[in-house]
Amino acid sequence: MGKLILLIEDDARLGEQIAARLRREGFEVVWRTEGSLLDPRELDDVALVILDLLLPGTGGLDILREVRAHTDTPFLILSARDDSHDKVRALRLGADDYMTKPFWPDELVERVRARLRRPAISWGDAINVGALRIDLAEHRVEVDDATVELTRVEFEFLAALARKPGVVRTRSWLTEHVLDPDGDATERALDAHVSRLRKKLGPAVRIETVWGIGYRLAAGGGR
Amino acid sequence: MRLRRRLAVATVTVAVAMIVALLSIDLRSRHAEGATRLIANLERLLANPGEQARCEADPAAWAPPRRPEPRGQPILRPPPGPDGREVPPPPPPLDPQLRLIELFVLDGDLRPAHPGGVQLDRELVRELAGTDAIALPTSWSGGGTGVVVKTPWRVGPCAYVYARGQLRVATSQVPLKWPWLLPLAGVIGAVLITMGPVVRRIRRLTEAVTASAAAGFVGEIPVEGGDEIAGLARSFAEASRAVRAQLSATEQREAVLRDFLASTTHDVMIPLTVLQVHLAAMEEDEQAGKPRSGTTLTSAMDEAHYLGALMQNLAAVARLDTGVWQPAIGTVDLNALVHRVVSRHQAISRRLDIAVEFAVPDDPVTAAGDITLLEQAVSNIVYNAVRHNRAGGHVAVVLEATAGDRFSLRVVDDGPGIPADELARLVERGFRGNAARTRSPDGLGLGLNIALRVAELHHLDLRFGPSEYGGLQVDLEGARIGGLAPQ
Numbered sequence: 001m002g003k004l005i006l007l008i009e010d011d012a013r014l015g016e017q018i019a020a021r022l023r024r025e026g027f028e029v030v031w032r033t034e035g036s037l038l039d040p041r042e043l044d045d046v047a048l049v050i051l052d053l054l055l056p057g058t059g060g061l062d063i064l065r066e067v068r069a070h071t072d073t074p075f076l077i078l079s080a081r082d083d084s085h086d087k088v089r090a091l092r093l094g095a096d097d098y099m100t101k102p103f104w105p106d107e108l109v110e111r112v113r114a115r116l117r118r119p120a121i122s123w124g125d126a127i128n129v130g131a132l133r134i135d136l137a138e139h140r141v142e143v144d145d146a147t148v149e150l151t152r153v154e155f156e157f158l159a160a161l162a163r164k165p166g167v168v169r170t171r172s173w174l175t176e177h178v179l180d181p182d183g184d185a186t187e188r189a190l191d192a193h194v195s196r197l198r199k200k201l202g203p204a205v206r207i208e209t210v211w212g213i214g215y216r217l218a219a220g221g222g223r
Numbered sequence: 224m225r226l227r228r229r230l231a232v233a234t235v236t237v238a239v240a241m242i243v244a245l246l247s248i249d250l251r252s253r254h255a256e257g258a259t260r261l262i263a264n265l266e267r268l269l270a271n272p273g274e275q276a277r278c279e280a281d282p283a284a285w286a287p288p289r290r291p292e293p294r295g296q297p298i299l300r301p302p303p304g305p306d307g308r309e310v311p312p313p314p315p316p317l318d319p320q321l322r323l324i325e326l327f328v329l330d331g332d333l334r335p336a337h338p339g340g341v342q343l344d345r346e347l348v349r350e351l352a353g354t355d356a357i358a359l360p361t362s363w364s365g366g367g368t369g370v371v372v373k374t375p376w377r378v379g380p381c382a383y384v385y386a387r388g389q390l391r392v393a394t395s396q397v398p399l400k401w402p403w404l405l406p407l408a409g410v411i412g413a414v415l416i417t418m419g420p421v422v423r424r425i426r427r428l429t430e431a432v433t434a435s436a437a438a439g440f441v442g443e444i445p446v447e448g449g450d451e452i453a454g455l456a457r458s459f460a461e462a463s464r465a466v467r468a469q470l471s472a473t474e475q476r477e478a479v480l481r482d483f484l485a486s487t488t489h490d491v492m493i494p495l496t497v498l499q500v501h502l503a504a505m506e507e508d509e510q511a512g513k514p515r516s517g518t519t520l521t522s523a524m525d526e527a528h529y530l531g532a533l534m535q536n537l538a539a540v541a542r543l544d545t546g547v548w549q550p551a552i553g554t555v556d557l558n559a560l561v562h563r564v565v566s567r568h569q570a571i572s573r574r575l576d577i578a579v580e581f582a583v584p585d586d587p588v589t590a591a592g593d594i595t596l597l598e599q600a601v602s603n604i605v606y607n608a609v610r611h612n613r614a615g616g617h618v619a620v621v622l623e624a625t626a627g628d629r630f631s632l633r634v635v636d637d638g639p640g641i642p643a644d645e646l647a648r649l650v651e652r653g654f655r656g657n658a659a660r661t662r663s664p665d666g667l668g669l670g671l672n673i674a675l676r677v678a679e680l681h682h683l684d685l686r687f688g689p690s691e692y693g694g695l696q697v698d699l700e701g702a703r704i705g706g707l708a709p710q
Contacts, residue, residue: 082538084551084595097559102531104570111566168582170621210580212619212635212692 002026003047003116008063009033009078010055014101018050021105022112038063040070047116050108051095053079053086061089068094074115117166129165129217131204134158143204153178154197157190158217161207166219168210226425227418234411242407253390257321257368258358261388264318265372266356269384275374278381282328282336285381287317324367325387330380343385347371351383424452432459440467479544487537490669491530498526521574528571532606536669539599543676550593550680554704557590557597557630558583561622564602568609577612579605581620588622588630589704592681600677601632603670604697608636612694630703637692646687650675674699 005027009015012033019029030046035055043049053060064075077090077098087098097115099108125137133142139155141148150158156178160169171187179185179193194215198207206218268274268287278285317323327337333348335341350357351373359369367389374381424447431444444460446453501523508516542548565581572579590597608618618636625631641649650671678685683701690696 082535082595084553084593087594088551088553097563099563100535102527103567104528106570106573107566110569111563114562114566164585168580170582170623172623173582173584210582210619211578211617211637213580213582213621 002028004028004030004045005112006043006046006049007031008035008049008055008060009052010035011052017105018108021109025109025112027112035059035063038067040067043067043071043073046073048112049073049075050112051075051077053077053081053090061086061093064090064093064095076111076115127159127162129162129205129219132158132162132201132217134162143201148200150197150200151193153180153193154200157193157197158201158207161215161217165217168216169214171214174214225422227415227422230418231411231415234414238407238411254368255358257388257390258370260318260321260390261368261370261386262356262358262372264321265370265384265386268317269372269374275376275379275381278328278374279379282330282380283338285328285336286326287323320391321388322367322391323386323388325385327385328374328381329371329383329385331378331382333383335385336380340385343371343383421452424448428452428456428459431456432463435463439470440464483540483544490533494526494529494533498523498530501526524574525571528568529610532602533669535599536603536673539596539673539677540669542596543673543680550596552591552593554589555592555594555597557588557622557632557703559587560594560598560601561620561632564598564605565620567602568605572609572618575609575612576614577609577616577618579609579618579620581622583622584624586624588624590630590681590701591704593677596677597681600674601634601699603674604634604699607670608634608638608695608697612636612638616694617692624703625700628703628705629700632699634697634699635690635692636694636696637690638694640689640693641687641695643689646689649687650685 002025005022007015007019007022007029009018009031010033015031015033019031022029033056035057037058038049051060051064055063060077060079064077068075074096075094077087077095078101079086079090079098080101082100090098097111099111125135127134127136131144133145134140134155135142136159139152141150141155141158157174160174160178171190175185175187175190179190183189194207194209201207208216208218210216264287327335327340329335329340329343333343333345347357347359351371356370356372359371367387369385369387372384372386374384376382428444431442435442435444440463444456444463446456446460501519504519505515505523508514508519542550561581561583565579569579605618605620612618616637618634621631621633621635623631623633675685677683678699678701681701683699686698686700688696688698
């Protein structure tokens with residue numbers, strides 16, 4: 001069963017479309033059309049609340065204000081009003097994100113996923129991303145339980161990406177933080193390191209080149 | 224009431240009031256002097272040694288002696304006594320300046336000895352208890368000045384003397400003669416004559432202001448002289464200029480609004496029409512049993528996305544164009560902002576086969592600004608890179624914290640390039656160039672114009688240049704602030 005999302009949206013057509021799309025994406029959705037104060041206990045099992053601001057009954061900001069102090073459940077605000085005051089108030093009241101209408105369903109799903117995305121699993125000094133396991137203390141890298149020998153620069157490069165899988169690191173940042181400043185600290189040298197690293201890691205670990213920016217480790221690791 | 228008439232009435236009223244006040248003071252002064260002299264004369268008369276006997280002999284007929292006739296015979300000189308004793312010297316005559324109107328004696332109970340005498344009020348008796356003589360109030364004394372004097376012996380039928388008299392020679396402090404009114408008449412005349420030109424100038428000023436207002440404050444209001452009326456005219460002229468400027472600004476705003484409305488309608492209608500055409504084409508394909516065209520569907524979605532962006536731009540322009548709107552400046556998390564913008568456009572860019580990627584620093588980069596306007600500006604820059612790209616194209620958005628507490632936001636694409644001579648005009652509203660990118664009939668080019676205006680409002684540097692990949696590179700730089708963003 002997918003994560004539970006509480007949708008509070010008074011518009012019948014929009015609410016139905018959002019709920020249907022989220023269900024297709026594997027989420028469990030509870031949809032309410034009326035604005036009423038939330039009991040913090042009913043949010044215990046809720047992974048995320050999608051909250052419209054203009055609601056019949058209690059307004060979205062009032063709902064958020066009353067419940068925010070009693071729950072850590074993330075709130076994603078939906079609003080048809082593209083007004084800074086509303087956004088700032090919502091964020092100050094503890095909203096985690098907001099979206100203004102109109103929006104694409106893809107965008108909503110992406111924002112929901114981003115809000116629910118778990119950080120890379122790390123156990124002490126170890127990072128696990130798919131088939132990749134990095135022991136930061138021992139400076140050891142394993143792919144599918146097989147040790148891969150890496151140079152210091154290759155190890156630092158891979159660790160930098162693996163700390164935030166799916167997040168792009170710029171070439172300039174990697175050049176500055178990974179390459180040896182006393183050596184050939186150029187972006188061309190960085191590309192050469194990446195090329196060698198890819199060969200060592202094999203297809204199980206996918207290091208993606210992001211056009212115009214730099215590199216990232218695929219969120220699932222590779223396959 | 225007209226100003227001139229009002230001034231005349233006011234002048235006359237003040238003059239009459241002053242005359243009455245002066246006359247009153249003069250009357251009181253003469254009354255007091257008459258009383259003093261009358262009392263002094265009576266006291267001198269009553270101090271005469273034989274005066275008690277003379278009075279008590281015939282109280283009703285007692286009177287001061289008259290002044291000696293020119294022939295030298297006093298009227299009331301008593302004849303020599305039958306016993307041959309020497310007759311006391313006659314009492315001193317009254318002050319020749321005094322004209323005695325009424326005189327009679329009263330006994331201890333204030334009963335007059337003379338049949339025509341007046342019974343005095345008991346109140347006067349109480350007043351007389353502590354003094355030898357009193358002057359009667361004017362109302363009591365009738366014409367002239369009235370006094371009551373205690374006789375030195377204070378008993379018998381001649382205990383008190385009542386007298387009413389008048390000074391023969393006027394010692395008035397106010398000359399009550401008709402030439403005296405001439406200066407007053409002169410003052411009134413001078414006031415009225417002086418007011419004539421003043422009133423005429425005020426009338427001319429009134430007519431000029433009325434005419435100016437009727438003509439929409441187009442004409443100038445004349446300013447004559449340097450006095451208060453000229454000051455009033457200057458104030459009217461300044462107010463007229465201010466109203467004229469306000470009217471002009473309002474007319475300009477209305478013209479801009481009309482122009483904007485007409486252009487906006489055109490801008491909205493074009494993509495809406497394209498969208499309708501796409502939908503109609505899809506319907507026809509479906510009715511003809513043809514497979515659904517992915518290209519048509521994507522184009523329709525593209526137009527819908529463009530319409531959404533356009534409406535947000537119109538809202539931004541409405542905020543920026545209004546003279547009274549104030550941005551809601553706060554701390555803006557630029558990392559979150561970039562994430563929101565990219566995710567907004569990724570939905571459509573994937574369908575157009577254009578990759579939009581972004582990178583932000585680990586620590587949030589924050590800046591002071593209006594969250595909606597900043598997001599709209601960045602969104603316009605990114606959407607410009609998407610909208611003018613082609614299938615298989617790329618857009619990269621990179622946010623970095625740079626030295627000197629500044630940030631840099633770079634948007635790079637590999638779409639069609641723009642000649643250097645057209646780069647500078649890229650932010651002009653409504654600019655259409657010859658290059659493939661600026662030939663696109665996408666409305667009035669609001670997006671980058673808004674980005675520029677938002678950048679100026681936030682003191683940010685916005686630069687356009689060719690990207691190393693052949694497309695456009697847009698750099699937005701500004702000051703960042705420390706601390707964690709609220710988002």
